[in-house]
Amino acid sequence: MTLHTNPAVAAVDWGTSHFRIWLLDANGTVLAERRSAEGLLSVPPQGFAGILETHLAELQAPPSLPVVICGMAGSRQGWVEAPYASTPVALDAVQAGAVGVASTARKIRIVPGIAQHQPDAPDVMRGEETQLAGIAALASGNHLVCMPGTHSKWVEMRDGTVTGFCTWLTGELFSLLSSQSILRHSVIGAEHVSPDAAPFHKACAEALAQGGDIGAQLFRIRAAGLLAGLSPDDSAATLSGLLIGAEIASATRRFAAGDKMPVTLVGSAALAPLYRAALELAGHEVRIADGDAAVRAGLFAAARHLDMVESKDRATA
Amino acid sequence: MTLHTNPAVAAVDWGTSHFRIWLLDANGTVLAERRSAEGLLSVPPQGFAGILETHLAELQAPPSLPVVICGMAGSRQGWVEAPYASTPVALDAVQAGAVGVASTARKIRIVPGIAQHQPDAPDVMRGEETQLAGIAALASGNHLVCMPGTHSKWVEMRDGTVTGFCTWLTGELFSLLSSQSILRHSVIGAEHVSPDAAPFHKACAEALAQGGDIGAQLFRIRAAGLLAGLSPDDSAATLSGLLIGAEIASATRRFAAGDKMPVTLVGSAALAPLYRAALELAGHEVRIADGDAAVRAGLFAAARHLDMVESKDRATA
Numbered sequence: 065m066t067l068h069t070n071p072a073v074a075a076v077d078w079g080t081s082h083f084r085i086w087l088l089d090a091n092g093t094v095l096a097e098r099r100s101a102e103g104l105l106s107v108p109p110q111g112f113a114g115i116l117e118t119h120l121a122e123l124q125a126p127p128s129l130p131v132v133i134c135g136m137a138g139s140r141q142g143w144v145e146a147p148y149a150s151t152p153v154a155l156d157a158v159q160a161g162a163v164g165v166a167s168t169a170r171k172i173r174i175v176p177g178i179a180q181h182q183p184d185a186p187d188v189m190r191g192e193e194t195q196l197a198g199i200a201a202l203a204s205g206n207h208l209v210c211m212p213g214t215h216s217k218w219v220e221m222r223d224g225t226v227t228g229f230c231t232w233l234t235g236e237l238f239s240l241l242s243s244q245s246i247l248r249h250s251v252i253g254a255e256h257v258s259p260d261a262a263p264f265h266k267a268c269a270e271a272l273a274q275g276g277d278i279g280a281q282l283f284r285i286r287a288a289g290l291l292a293g294l295s296p297d298d299s300a301a302t303l304s305g306l307l308i309g310a311e312i313a314s315a316t317r318r319f320a321a322g323d324k325m326p327v328t329l330v331g332s333a334a335l336a337p338l339y340r341a342a343l344e345l346a347g348h349e350v351r352i353a354d355g356d357a358a359v360r361a362g363l364f365a366a367a368r369h370l371d372m373v374e375s376k377d378r379a380t381a
Numbered sequence: 382m383t384l385h386t387n388p389a390v391a392a393v394d395w396g397t398s399h400f401r402i403w404l405l406d407a408n409g410t411v412l413a414e415r416r417s418a419e420g421l422l423s424v425p426p427q428g429f430a431g432i433l434e435t436h437l438a439e440l441q442a443p444p445s446l447p448v449v450i451c452g453m454a455g456s457r458q459g460w461v462e463a464p465y466a467s468t469p470v471a472l473d474a475v476q477a478g479a480v481g482v483a484s485t486a487r488k489i490r491i492v493p494g495i496a497q498h499q500p501d502a503p504d505v506m507r508g509e510e511t512q513l514a515g516i517a518a519l520a521s522g523n524h525l526v527c528m529p530g531t532h533s534k535w536v537e538m539r540d541g542t543v544t545g546f547c548t549w550l551t552g553e554l555f556s557l558l559s560s561q562s563i564l565r566h567s568v569i570g571a572e573h574v575s576p577d578a579a580p581f582h583k584a585c586a587e588a589l590a591q592g593g594d595i596g597a598q599l600f601r602i603r604a605a606g607l608l609a610g611l612s613p614d615d616s617a618a619t620l621s622g623l624l625i626g627a628e629i630a631s632a633t634r635r636f637a638a639g640d641k642m643p644v645t646l647v648g649s650a651a652l653a654p655l656y657r658a659a660l661e662l663a664g665h666e667v668r669i670a671d672g673d674a675a676v677r678a679g680l681f682a683a684a685r686h687l688d689m690v691e692s693k694d695r696a697t698a
Contacts, residue, residue: 186609231597232596275594280502284502287496292500
């Protein structure tokens, strides 16, 4: 069990529907990890400490091991509220605002999210700020970061400072439209959407050409099924292409400087290929960042900023 | 029971979720009516004749009374399929394509819907063609007809001919987003949206200014609830304004000639005031048509085209 003998910190990404924990050494290298579905939605009141300690015990983490957490555990409905930092804000300053958990003997810090208090463009994030810190730690300069998901976020970062961001409901709309709306009849039975599918590209191009207004295109999926026998796979690819294309058209318009900044895509295995294809179709230069690696790097950076990791050389002992 | 002694025809609007029947005299005047929730979705196989005859019996309609039907009863999943007419098509020609029901002694005709077989803009309607015929019977010339609902339709009519149409999922999106998405937390408990609500107007104006691309505006409803305490009523008004404004922006762009044609709004009591306010905000000249009166007039026009009504003067006897 030598791998577990010298962890420096436990890093936790505690979201709405997932819990992930990594034991990291003093260099940020992963020694062990666990994942579960114990997200915010499934944690009973006063249940946070118990869940965390159970995972730490399974990983044979010592009682003195500090823990750094990001995500919904810091929301008002979470364990301890970590009040939002406000844009524009340096990611270092966000991490410096981490709050402690007073009710445990263990040293625990929860990283806050970021709020954008613009009256005409209010927005919030929790968890993504830590992925952004991880990306900033891996690459400097100015980025436009595209973070696809249930609620996709686009973030403008300038030298480690978040200057603005915006959220699209793309993933949630795909889920609702394909399972609950009239379009479910067209999409039912569809397989995974391929980034190479011609209907995906065609729909992306159409959404881009329409400047993100896809209102007139959605019902056509149903009509094409009735009139021309459009298959479930092609229907799903069309719906996905319309929604992703619309997000990119809308985000590109909002972040006008985006034309000049490369887009860093922080994607899951399922979404990254679709977004990459759509971003390239829209003429963006795309860099890929691994979402898991980014959140781990961000949590480790937070642990160092918060003096939770004592020495960089200890892990080599 | 003198009112019921001289009906000339029974007119039925048989939709996905509703059944409405009127007894009309030879002038098209309403003698009696019934409504129920026995729409297509709740009719068992081979159940159409029984439901229709039960309502006719309650209305004391004679066995010889002919019946004209529009709506989903003519779909593939309905009673007898009435194959779509294709755009561009005169509404007279649509009605002439009504199909008979062979399995009953009573004379019954079902009016077909209209399909738009354009590869880049496929669309279908069933039921609205009969409202359009009713509007055409009430007013000649060129119209842009806005038919709000679960699936809103905009129709370009030129001298009684449907030259093109397009469908938006506006009502369904409002329902899904306000009850199933992250926005439900913001909208829960909201009352009826008022067409006078300032947030409704503001959101409409924003959707119009964005050319129908409201992707970046939806999540802001949630964020404004978290950051600024946006109330459920104002959240619902904002969501409604964004969706209706986006539909109008999108439709206005699609039907370029719409700038020159007045918009005839065929609305329900709940939706017509919201659409009227939004259309006027967008600079359209708006005429209001009553949806029930339009479908009755359309069904009566079909009955006359199909020689189901024998004489115009009989009802005065």
